[in-house]
Amino acid sequence: MTSTPATPIVRADRVTRAFAMASGPVIAVRDVSLAIDAGDYLAVRGPSGCGKSTLLHMLGCVDTPSEGTLEFEGRDVAKLSDRERSLLRLRAIGFVFQRFFLLPMLTAAENVELPQSEAGVGRRDRQARTRELLDYVGLAARADHRPSQLSGGEMQRVAIARALANKPRLLLADEPTGELDQTTGEHIAELLDRVNADGTALVIVTHDHTLASRARRVVTLRDGQVESDQAR
């Protein structure tokens, strides 16, 4: 199914996520409804343990709600098989992690090529796309460097390039500046602004007020529930 202008990329309808614990179920996200349209720029804020990352994981189809419905481009994610969800993530969703999670044995270019290779992109096309992306994030000259030879900011740039490799419609970033100093974090925030300006819907989970303030819409969570949802 292809997305139409009327269909949001992802729509959460009263989703709840509970985790079974020895001391009883813990509800990380409770009754949250949310829609993200193409080109949106959304920040999810809130104190530690309020359910931000859990919500992000559900929006990114790596987790499924215990209750409620989550649709990605009109498809009920809970009804997709593991393989179908993997394919969905591969082709339509990009992830940027706080700890980068670049593969240390691969060069920057190879890290960016990996999701394209998995998606079956031909060698010549993926090399061209990788060059384009590394140039986009300002690391064309570091293509053959391994993560251990890069700074934290550079690693996060490579991680963003990797997340964009298969031209996703939705980019999810979990505390993307959490491991970076203020100046480097500012540069990463500018890069993310540019990614959104170029047409990719962006959801950022962050503690950082400055980073959150760059988004056009800020959702604040408290105890797993939406406390506020403000468009700017």
Added chain:
Amino acid sequence: MRALAFAWRSLVRQPARTALGVLGVAAVGALLFDMLLLSDGLVTSMRDVLDRTGFDIRVTATGELPRGGSRIPNASAVLKTFAALPEVERVMAIRFADGTVGVAPRSRTSVENDARPPYDTVSVQAVDGDAPYPWTVLRGRDVSGLNEVVVNEAMAQDLGVALGASLPLRPQCLSRSEVLPPTTVRVVGIVEFPLALGDFIVGSAMATLDAACGGNSSDEAEAMLVRATGDVDVAATALARARPDLRPMTNAQVLGRLQRTGFTYFQQISAVLTTVTLAFALLLITVLLTVSVNQRVGEIAALRALGLSRARVVADVLCESLLIVGFGGLLSLPLGFALAQGLDRILKDMPGIPSAMHFFVFQPQALAWHGGLLALTAFIAALYPMRLVAGLPIATTLRNEVTS
């Protein structure tokens, strides 16, 4: 990047772990290879030795292997009876005797000169029938007349017995306690006795042994060696019909008996050690891969979040296992060959082992078994870490990686 290339990069990334795994598999693989060579080595070697003697059937008095039971009486008559059968191409009577030979002191080394008795113990093989005899001439010629003998290489080397040398031979013809006057025999050839037992072997015509016994022997043979004109089983049946009191055994039957009795121990040892070595390899690879996976759960969860399929990350682990076992297995082959040669030398020094016998004999199917068992080990060893990767909860792992 395909799973195999990805696995290769993962291994290169952790050279110490990889080296440990490869060397461990190489050591275990070498032992496994040797056990596979040992499991069929004796049988293969014995088959080869039996074939090299040029005879298809051994006839004995009681069905025991030669020197294991009673002798055949009236050996000359039996020889004639068998030789007359159309199913028999040629037949030879063979008798064994222990004895001693005197070797001139100058032929001994100075170190041994005082330590050894003036006579050395030998084993005599005497044959009655037309050449070729059941040994292979290496130098000189075969025996053709009375008081001519051939000796084995060990005797030529260790006792300094040269071609043309004259030796005083004292055989023990009827009992070990008898002491006969020596008969001088002449060495005309250095030969290899495929089935000989003992260090020093002397081969001669039956007439030479009888002469050395000075009439103190009877017309007996340990066995009749028979070469069939056609089908071996048909010939064996004809021999049994001609002399129902004797027991013909084809080479295949001799092998079968040895497999059921003496060689069974080696096959059992081989099976037990094969199982133990494979278990070690399995544990080693499982531990290494499990540790590696546990160190990389964050990366693996991130790859899954980026869209790599469960099958893909599982394949990465399997490929790592196959690469470690593959390289270790390749390295194990030269190690195994070298180890087999050393062990073979040690085992062949045991008393009662025919000189041409080998314990470790290479056969192509051993290579196939080695590869197959190691591949199976790689797969089974990867099962647990593959299960870990397959069942990895992506969201929980990512959350734990951040909070840990």
